[in-house]
Amino acid sequence: MNLTFSNLFFVKKDMFPDEKLKKHEEHHKKVSWVYYCIITLGFWLIANPPTFGYKVPEMVWNDILAGIILIVLSYFALKPYKLWAQWGIVFLGVWLFVAPMIFWAEVGAGFLNNYLIGTLVVVFGIVIPRQPGIKLFAQPGPNVPAGWSYNPSSWNQRVPVIFFAWVGFFVARYMGAFQLEYINTVWDPFFGDGTRKVLTSDVSESFPVSDATLGAFSYVIDVLFGLAGGTHRWRTMPWVVIIFGILIVPLGVVSITLVILQPVSVGHWCTLCLTSAMISLLMIPFTIDEVLATIQLMRHEKKERGTSYWKSLWFGGTMKGGDMEEKKNPETLLELTFSEAYNDLLLRPWNLFLIMLIGMWVMAAPGVLGYSGTIADSNHLAGAIIVTFAVIAMSEVARPLRYLHVLFGLWLIAAPWVLGTDNDTAMWNGVVSGIVIIALSFPKGKVEDKRGSFDKYIK
Template sequence: MDLTFSNLFFVKKGMFPEEKQQSHEEHHKKVSWVYYCIITLGLWLIANPPTFGYKVPAMVWNDILSGILLIVLSYFALKPYRLWAQWAIIFLGSWLFIAPMIFMAKEGAGLVTDYLIGTLVVVFGIVIPRQPGIKLFAQPGPNVPPGWSYNPSSWNQRVPVVFFAWIGFFVARYMGAYQMEYIDTVWDPFFGDGTKNVLTSKVSKSFPVSDAMLGAFSYIVDVLFGLAGGTHRWRTMPWVVIIFGILIFPLGVVSITLVILQPVSVGYWCTLCLTSAMVSLIMIPFTIDEVVATLQMMKNEKKQRNTSYWKSLWFGGTMEGGRTEEAKNPETLLDLTFREASKDFLNRPWNLFLIFALGAWIMLSPSVLGYSGTIANSSHIAGALIITFTVISMSEVGRPIRYILVLFGLWLIAAPWVLGTDNNMALWNGVICGLVLIPLCLPKGKIQDKRGSFDKYIK
């Protein structure tokens, strides 16, 4: 069958081979209980406005109408071939994350319950039953790509991302609660009123909604996308992997940009903002390899079967020559994950840890050494970007990115003369840091794993 994009949402019985249809129907029967759970969540949502005394009419109607839609859509989703209803439930669950920000909910209870119900709806809509119609579209194949020494979609790879995304969510939600006036104060252990000043600055207020709550939304989506799909998802659900990567990479860039703006535009540091930025950066190395595996699969589909990238993005594909890795025992998964994560951390190149510390010093040096102006702004920006590229380079897939740091080293040396400064501390700090940074960028470090055709790019 020649699949089109519309087949993701609209299919009929008889369109697929009998064995695929039987597998789809059996799978749907096993997971159909989730739609009864969503009906309950719809009733819960309808009861929210009178229970918590919503003051914003738009939020009242949002929860009532969303609850009714969840009930109606769940009824239709009980039929195995009504994929459109199953997808609509997922989109509606995602909407519940956004609605309190758009309608400026005045009640913290409304925001919390919408986030909770939205999370459960998405979990019941796509995390537990997997992508609607996945049994109709998925092709048989390995879960370890050919030429790879490990599975990039394994739970060992994804559990750390989910863990850090939850931390980021709680930190961002706390700051968002202050911005939306649910709480009167916000805690900062190191910079006094720095967090308050940053969250109420012109930069933060330039966003149409709470920028911190927008960050919380991004983190919760990271959690859900991290949980969605099985250990084959790099080839069966490419769209999830690609969107997951897009969400994490830009989020890290935005976070570090906001960190740069703190001393440059706002004039204050924010402990919680720095924490959120670091969480965003830590997640990046864990996601790069899965994106690479998916892109390899899509390229292989194009070369071997002349499948368009658009089609393989939504319907996946397969690769010959890989192997099937056995599923990890849930009882030992966390232990195995922490053990492997600790081992990976200790095996990271020593020079990258030194560069990370150097970047932190460069970013903070104007405050420590007491110089200001354009040269100080240069140090803030350069230090933050050095940390960003260093963390990305800690992934074996991202190791070549470390060469970009050579340019920052050259800039640190040249900046005092290009920008001009009469502060000797600023001048010598930049020159020495640049001279130390450049040679530290050269060692590649040990490469432990194999990634097929991508290995030639890791230099």
């Protein structure tokens, strides 16, 4: 089947066998109710401006036009082969998250309504019915990748990420409400006025939009991408997995880095910002393995069938071997998730926990031991990076990253001389911490699961 990128939006029935066409039409018939729900959401959007007294003209027109377009797209989406309309609904749902940030919506109800309706539109557009045309493009194959001992796309692997993302969304939304002046004060239990000073700093105000609201948008997209697709999405929806991984891993590290630079760039700590950073960090180990499985699939498609990475990214593929994992009883999903998360915690290497604690100490040392200047800034930054990579390396897939702590330890030892300091306490604290971190970087810890050809790299 010679598929191109445009076939994601425009399909011809003669391109597919009758069996696939029948499955597609049956699936579309089962989920077509979602488009009637979206029509209702379109009318809701149109009614928002007069109901809640919007003051920003751009938001008035945004909601009215978005509502009309949703209704029109939903009408066309009721037809099984109008994939462009089904995709248009998804894109418009994402736009509803972005609009309040771009137009700096003044009315709290407008901000909240756009987030609520945007979430529902994306849920009805792609989470419940799954990727438009998925029954046409998906190939039969295993749920558990060949050579793997578990399914990286199983719900018990994704539920923790979705949970953390929701918590992060509420934290970021609260800070965004302060930046957009919906509320006059912001809570900080540990650093006094620190959160307010960070959120109103020149660094935060240099963004064209509210940076906290941008964070809220990122978290809710994490939730939606975490929910999208079934337990075989690592091979049927690679683009979802890859974007999900990009949102959580590299963008998460960037977010964490921006937060840990607060004492250097702003001069204050922010409890809620640190909470958001920790949430972003905790999501990373749960995401890496699914991305690895998808990359392995794409490489397999390239090697065995000559399929380009671009094509397999959007249309997926299959592989021989692996297991057809039985679906778990939904009533036991939460219990299963907690049980496996607890067991995973017991398997985490003890040395990485110690490295994480030392990293926290390095961050706190300037305040506790009473030294400042460039060496203190170095400790704040190095300590946070040490914690970041210790948590990431707790994932068996990312276990080789623990060796980076050798470099971080060497920096702690050398920093007093490279940066210059006459404070003996700062010098000895860096030297001792660095030596201990280097020593703790070598033990691998337990590795129980199998991940095919990648196992040789987990050393």
